[in-house]
Amino acid sequence: MNHTLLQQSLGNIAGEIPGATRIFHVHKLDFCCAGHLSLSEAVAQRGIDVDAILAELQALESLNSDEVDWRVAPEAELIGHILTRYHARHREQLPELIRLAQRVEQVHGDRNDCPAGLTDLLRYLLQELESHMLKEEQILFPALLDGLGPKTAAPISVMRMEHEHHSEALQRLLELTRQITPPEDACNTWRALYRGLDEFVRDLMQHIHLENNVLFINALNPTPRPTV
Incomplete structure (x- = not known):
């Protein structure tokens, strides 16, 4: 300990x-x-x-340790990792980030460096991510686990498009927070908010990477298994 x-x-x-x-x-x-x-x-x-x-x-x-080479991991293991490490984590992160952002905007709204609009942006991200993750959990992931990878091009295309929307929202977040850089005189709440935002951005980018560049590619281009 x-x-x-x-x-x-x-x-x-x-x-x-x-x-x-x-x-x-x-x-x-x-x-x-x-x-x-x-x-x-x-x-x-x-x-x-x-x-x-x-x-x-x-x-x-x-949670910061992620040393597995997911490119060669079994599909079910990768999906399980995405569900526990990212889907569950985002559902923990965003409500707390919204609470912190709302407090910062309420207390420091008269400052020029206050991230005005951040709370609304985080609420939008929570709504969009929840919808996105439910589609994966209820439709795409079960289809992949059933071995239907090559037939999932349409839903994967939708997921990729939504990932682009998430990336655009992250760029807006970076703009609002001056690249997640707190003022020198920022209070503890403000600093905690930005530290959490930094983690969230890194997590969401890694989440999108694992799906776009590993899970989806492997699903659409499965490696033939040797016959016994």
């Missing part, structure tokens, strides 16, 4: 570990106004199980 986290401030952890703000929110730990408190001090004040919250934070850190 990495107890060095206990000596770090809530504000620092919120900025360094993607998704930590969601955990702090669940446990009602104030990483903004009380961001100077160490994790140890904060959990002691609220009577939270130290080992439990450390385990949750370390689980988030482990």
